[in-house]
Amino acid sequence: MVQATSQDEELLGSIVSLVWSFRDLASECGVPGEPGDRTILRVMAIVQRSATPPRISEVADAVGLDLSTTSRHCATLGRDGLMERIEDENDRRAFRLRLTPSGRDLLRQVRDSRTKAIAEALATWSEEEKLKAAEILSRIASEIDPKREKK
DSSP, X not given: OOOOOHHHHHHHHHHHHHHHXXXXXXXXXXXXXXXXXXXXXXXXHHHHHOSSOOBHHHHHHHHTOOHHHHHHXXXXXXXXXXXXXXXXXXXXXXXXXXXXHHHHHHHHHHHHHHHHHXXXXXXXXXXXXXXXXXXXXXHHHHHHOTTSOOO
């Protein structure tokens, strides 16, 4: 069994601080029409990143929510014109999800807004420092959850 060290505790504190800082930064990135709930944005991002349009159960698993909660989020997105249901070619009783052009545009706006905020926060960093930080953060994420898909 691996024994945690004071450096591990220090790293954990830094990661927790980073996560909270990013959550604050992401909340401040006001994008007109952005759903207020970060979970809704996560649902949208999962649908967009899927190789094929996912079933709602696949989205629920990926987000870590129950089916009824995910279904409510998807219904809200559908009502707002950001997501649509499409027929499942293999099972006519089921449906799959995909973003509408408006949904894709909204996600792009959110990503652009957050990217700009990160660029402003790290304006004094060199490109090499940014690249090294990205590599380290990706490695940490991969070590914590090896099956997590690369973003």
